[in-house]
Amino acid sequence: MGFFLETLFGGLMAGMLYSLIALGFVLIFKASGVFNFAQGAMVLFAALAMARFSEWFPKLLGLDSKLLANLLAIIAAMLLMVVVAWVIERLVLGKLVNQEGVTLLMATLGIAYFLDGLGQTLFGNAIYKIDIGLPKDPMFLMESTFQGGILVSKEDLYAAAIAAVLVAALSLFFQKTATGRALRAVADDHQAAQSIGIPLSRIWVIVWSIAGFVALVAGIIWGSKLGVQFSLSLVALKALPVVILGGLTSVPGAILGGLIIGVGEKLSEVYIGPMFGGGIEIWFAYVLALMFLLVRPQGLFGEKIIDRV
């Protein structure tokens, strides 16, 4: 039982991180109808920038406070992501307005490749560390209930807390601010939004910047856990089934989908995996999402698109 709960908990934590990446997908899809394949590349790019900046700034400016260096690095990385968002809007999306979803998908694939190459050219391709001072030591819960207790990493708890705050902040932003309302208007109908004077291109820059910010947070959390390296952009491939499961346009769907996939993946690996020779983590999420698609194509909370043939 203790082992089961531990696995469950590990799954929830991994799922939280999938959710964070999936959130970036959902934000962009909601506001521009673009299925952003480049989200993984953005996570890698942001994390690389952050890791390298936090290394360079202390040397450059002679800082000795780690907190200040990290803070500066985060701000600089964020600014960089805004620039990236602006460039993407200018050079790619602005020119592909009114194209089909598949064309846009392939364009983001191109962006993904470009960002992967650019990030590694600018920042190098070794494994970098991000240390924002999250405690690394493990912690035992419920020692009285189970023998040995349940092993939980404190870092994971902090990560979960950060993710929760982020989601809450984003929901508030979407619901309460004028910009948030404009974003939702654009999501509903590009043309109608444009005709009442919402500037489409600025909205897109904002959305991609927010997605960049989410990518940065996801990148920092993953990076401080496992180090920043190229494989980070592959983690994002895990986020695709998450969005499919949760529904492409739903923020709660991304969160719940991430948790389901995280837990399902860990539990199936531990309990079903040995029957198949292990390693089923690689495809479990996809097959789950695929089977779900056949039953309910719009996902858990997605909007139902009625499209009878």
Next chain:
Amino acid sequence: MLYRENGQFKTSYRADQQIFPIAQDRVVMALLLIFAVAVVPLVMPEYFFRAVLIPFLILSLAALGLNILVGYCGQISLGTGAFMAVGAYAAYNFQVRIEGMPLIVSLLMGGVCATVVGVLFGIPSLRIKGLYLAVATLAAQFFIDWAFLRIKWFTNDSSSGSVSVAGMNVLGLPIETPVQKYLFCLAFLIVFGLLAKNLVRGHIGREWMAIRDMDVAAAVIGIRPVYAKLSAFAVSSFIVGVAGALWGFVHLGSWEPAAFNIDRSFQLLFMVIIGGLGSIMGSFFGAAFIVVLPIVLDNLPYWFGIPIDTALAAHLTYMIFGALIVFFLIVEPHGLARLWSTAKEKLRLWPFPH
């Protein structure tokens, strides 16, 4: 001046509908084929066959298959690498498990197995499309990669998933030297190229294109989406499967599942986009471009005497691929094939532009 078609009258429907209606095109194609079959094997250095020509031939075959699915039927697929793997491993199994199995038959049986798997993973396309389908085909990619790595039966109990073939021959003719391999692949490419060209200009191809352009309208005029989509998946995966078998048997000789990983799928998709969506010719252009570009990028610094380390060259290749894809999608969505036909249009009028 030479490329002028006045005076070439078509007096029958058959003459009007042939693949190359202009006499000059037919002559050029015939010369090109003769060149490829007879001259190339005599003059090219051995390295060139191994590094450029054989990969080009096999990847254009795979791109041809993918183009049928993505370019003609509009069903985006990110699982091409997996279908290639199915072709390769199935052909391998036929080869090692059945005594005296002819090479060509086992390659084609590899294609047949890929067809079955392709149709299976194509079934979701009946309910979902576009973005969702891309994820569904990714499921195929990950699942099949894993299956060949972990399920020992597929790889004839090899522990690492790597297998090898040797001593290939067709009707007693050995396929050992690069030239023989080249001619073998060329024969496949010519046959499948003709087959694909005829399929896409026949009624099946028109059904695919109708589904691609607007599925609801296609259904209204009496095209059954189920048949059109699944037949596109079947034909596409058959060709991709044969290409995969060739890639394993002829190009690599021994391979492991990583040879058909997700990067291969992306690479093939890029070939199709850059070469030209919905164009047979485009598949060849795209494959040529993507096979040659990394080699050029690797060698360019040496030619100019600027040393670049290999990691940087690899990253630059990534960036150039990415930029090119975006560039082509924006500026010329029909890819290199459209540039080619524009050039031909211009040539027809040259030197008088009107």
